[in-house]
Amino acid sequence: MKVKILSIFKEEGEIKKITDKIKDYSFDDFFKHEHFKFSLIEKATDEKILKEIFPKFELIKTIELRENEKKERYYSFNYELNDGTFVIISLVLDKKPSMIINGYHISMNYKQFEKSLRKNYRRKFI
Secondary structure (H helix, E strand, C coil): CCEEEEEEECCHHHHHHHHCCCCCCCHHHCEECHHHHHHHHHCCCCHHHHHHHCCCHHHEEEEEEEEECCCCEEEEEEEECCCCCEEEEEEECCCCCCEEEEEEEECCCHHHHHHHHHHHHHHHEC
């Protein structure tokens, strides 16, 4: 399914506005979409890592607002870990129940990832 990035939030205040919507929820409060379950297997990600990282909002470096072909919107939270790698957790917040549609750990260096985002989507950064 084709997905486009609408905005990329980098400023601390903008990130806080979005994380304030989920600060009272735990990882287990979210419905897990079938794609999420498939992605865990496909990308060999341990769900325990995602559960542990989820509430550590101070590790979030950027949040992407994305939209798919069906005009459904979701946020991808990009957490930079201490070793320089990163975790992405994607949430749909405007549907009931709110759900996790994707989540995985990437061994790539986060700073390289953000550099690529800036190169390809510089006008989307807020």
